[in-house]
Amino acid sequence: MTVCTLCGRKEAIFGRSYSGENLCGQCFCRTVEDKVRKAISKYEMLRQKDNFMVAVSGGKDSVTLLHILAKIEKVFPDVSFCAGTVDEGIRDYRDEALKIAEKNCQRLGVEHLVTSFKEMFGYELDEIVQLIKKKGEGGLTPCSYCGVLRRKALNTLARDAGVDKLVTAHSLDDVTQTMLLNVAHGDPMRIARSKPVLNVIHPKLVQRVKPLCLVPEKEVVFYAYLKGIEFQCIDCPYAQSALRNDIRDMLNRMEHKHAGTLFTVFRSMEKLQPAVEAYVTETQLNDCKLCGEPTVGDLCRPCKMLQELKVL
Ligand code: SF4
Numbered sequence: 001m002t003v004c005t006l007c008g009r010k011e012a013i014f015g016r017s018y019s020g021e022n023l024c025g026q027c028f029c030r031t032v033e034d035k036v037r038k039a040i041s042k043y044e045m046l047r048q049k050d051n052f053m054v055a056v057s058g059g060k061d062s063v064t065l066l067h068i069l070a071k072i073e074k075v076f077p078d079v080s081f082c083a084g085t086v087d088e089g090i091r092d093y094r095d096e097a098l099k100i101a102e103k104n105c106q107r108l109g110v111e112h113l114v115t116s117f118k119e120m121f122g123y124e125l126d127e128i129v130q131l132i133k134k135k136g137e138g139g140l141t142p143c144s145y146c147g148v149l150r151r152k153a154l155n156t157l158a159r160d161a162g163v164d165k166l167v168t169a170h171s172l173d174d175v176t177q178t179m180l181l182n183v184a185h186g187d188p189m190r191i192a193r194s195k196p197v198l199n200v201i202h203p204k205l206v207q208r209v210k211p212l213c214l215v216p217e218k219e220v221v222f223y224a225y226l227k228g229i230e231f232q233c234i235d236c237p238y239a240q241s242a243l244r245n246d247i248r249d250m251l252n253r254m255e256h257k258h259a260g261t262l263f264t265v266f267r268s269m270e271k272l273q274p275a276v277e278a279y280v281t282e283t284q285l286n287d288c289k290l291c292g293e294p295t296v297g298d299l300c301r302p303c304k305m306l307q308e309l310k311v312l
């Protein structure tokens with residue numbers, strides 16, 4: 001039997017290859033919670049009296065983060081939080097996720113606010129997909145619409161709820177993939193912005209923070225398994241093979257061969273970010289002519305996309 005490196009008493013059930021630790025269930029869970037606490041303190045994600053919303057999709061990362069925050073909320077006694085979900089309107093997928101999100105919120109006694117694409121934009125994602133098909137080849141993918149519209153919907157939900165911060169459940173894997181994806185896209189503005197705490201660039205945009213940024217996805221899943229947390233396991237029917245998937249596979253292969261790669265890439269990008277930020281000039285934000293949301297040009301991206309589908 002391999003004994004836990006930390007307590008030296010119980011049997012180890014998790015090998016953390018990047019640190020060389022072998023951990024029992026209890027020590028493993030404690031260290032995951034510590035990583036979340038550390039990210040919150042290191043990046044000053046939450047301040048006293050902060051009121052925040054956790055974006056909960058019903059998937060493993062968001063539901064697990066909700067449970068961890070409910071547990072460590074006691075460490076930050078003056079903060080309060082609720083959960084927010086966007087129902088994109090994906091039949092046989094999001095409806096199940098929504099129920100799981102609701103169940104977890106009830107279990108934890110967390111207020112749960114829900115909005116939908118239908119309510120906010122007049123169309124469910126399923127309907128948008130039909131319109132994309134009608135438009136024919138060469139258009140954007142369902143994920144492109146979904147990502148852009150969800151970002152706006154979540155921001156509106158959080159702003160209307162009057163919260164100070166919007167907490168998203170991006171794990172170390174997600175954050176690192178996004179960093180490399182932005183490099184692959186050659187987009188310095190996005191490289192400068194892919195940080196654990198986004199800069200406040202407009203009063204209408206709720207600040208986003210990512211307290212899971214120091215926790216590898218594998219550990220999020222194992223934490224959920226050990227704690228018996230219920231989350232949605234099926235994949236979205238529109239999930240597709242995109243550049244992000246190739247970057248994910250590459251990083252996973254490197255992490256497997258060279259333990260610690262994810263952390264190394266994350267830290268390297270962190271060191272480079274101030275230089276990129278200094279290089280990128282602040283853009284002037286205007287009000288979108290159609291919806292009034294902040295945007296670089298005349299129309300915000302969601303309005304432009306919906307207009308191209310001829311639904312605005
Ligand atoms: Fe939306 Fe694509 Fe994610 Fe499905 S896989 S929820 S369409 S972003």
Ligand code: ZN
Binds near residue numbers: 008009010023028
């Ligand atoms: Zn132990």
Ligand code: ZN
Binds near residue numbers: 291293300301304
């Ligand atoms: Zn707009």
